[in-house]
Amino acid sequence: MVAFANAKINIGLQITEKRPDGFHNIASCFYPVGWSDVVEIIRATEFSFSSSGIDIPGDPAKNLCVKAYELLKADFDLPPVAMHLLKIVPIGAGMGGGSSDAAFVLKLLNDTFKLALSTTALQNYARRLGSDCAFFIENQPQFCSEKGDQFEDISLSLKGKGIVLVYPNLHISTAEAYAGVVPQKTEVDLREALQRPIEEWRHWVKNDFENGLFQKYPVLPQIKAQLYEVGALYASMTGSGSTVFGIFEKVPDLQNIFSPYTVWNGELT
Template identity: 65%
Template sequence: MVTFPNAKINIGLYITEKRADGFHNLESCFYPVGWCDILEILPAETLSFRSTGLDIPGNPESNLCLKAYHLLKQDFDIPSVSIHLHKVVPIGAGMGGGSADCAFTIKTLNELFLLHLSTQQMENYARKLGSDCAFFIQNRPQYCFGKGDEFANITVDLSGKYIVLVNPNIHISTAEAYSGVKPLKNEIDLQEVLQKPVNDWKDLVKNDFEKHLLPKYPAIENIKNQLYELGAAYASMTGSGSTVFGIFDEEIDTKTQFEKYSIWQGKLS
């Protein structure tokens, strides 16, 4: 079975509190986008995992796809599988690519072996593997809070808008991103503000990581400024960086822009 785990963007990201367990509470709107990996899972005689495309750092045995398999294997008598992940979404880029791979593995195993897991059950498994993972089970725009693994409905419809995602090939670890953040209570009602037209978001909707990461990595700030110069209604770094996105009313020509970087653009649904 072949699936296409997609990335997400954060529209607004507020770090509101340091938790007793060492994590942080946050508020954000997670919105799925079409930049995708390719994941193939097939029944096999022995369990195997391989990756192609972008190089994935670390031990392959610790890959979230394998962790998802082992987690379900604890509760279900599922057979061995062959997992092939073709990595396209940049790593350490604030788009949740690894989390999506994890969630899609859970969904694929559920379908492949008729486990009859509910959405809530799949989300609960995903929560054990990473803060962003559970979002990709439903994979639709949601207001996210807690560690980023609790959700509420949000009425944000960007269908018909165009998005440009630019990754400057800078890897920012979660530890580095959070080391410069001072948690503060969010002074705006993000759910309410996102009901306003996209053009109004520029001065209202912030990503708390930008304050200390943009001065450290001027390329990220330059990309954001370029997207506004190209006519973006709203532009922001997503997640803990380093990818920057711009939302446009119509498709733009980026052939001569951002030549040194990884770029994806498409229509939002």
């Protein structure tokens, strides 16, 4: 079975406090986008994991896709599978690519072996793999809180709008991003801000990681400014960076403007 494990963007990201467990509480809107990896799982005589596309650093045995399989195998004694990941979504880009891959592995295994796990059960498994993994189980716009793994429905639709994602070939680790942030309560209620016209978001909907990272990496504010210059209704860095996105009335062709970088554009659903 094959799945297209899509990425997400953060529309607004407030870092409100540090938790006793070392993580941070946040407020953010997660919104799925079409830039996707491809995951394939087939039954096999022995377990294997392989990847192609973008090179994935680290021990393959510690890949989140493998951990997702091991998580369900422990509870359901799954037979071996051969798993292949075509890695397309950039790594360290703030789009949850690795988390999405793991979540889609859980869903593929659930379907392949007819485990009949509910959405809630799959989300609980996903939470054990990473803070934003659970979002990709339902994979629809959500207002996210706590570690980014608690969800509330939000009446926000950008269907038909165009989006441009610009990855400046710059890997930013989560630890590096958080090192430049001081958690604090905000006077802006993000849910209320997102009900304003999208053209007003630039004044109200902020990503708290931008302050520190924009000073450290001037290319990031440059890309954001360029997106506004060519007609973006709203532009922001997503997650802990380094991808910067622009939302447009229609899908634009900006490949030539951002030719040194990795660019994806498409229509939001």
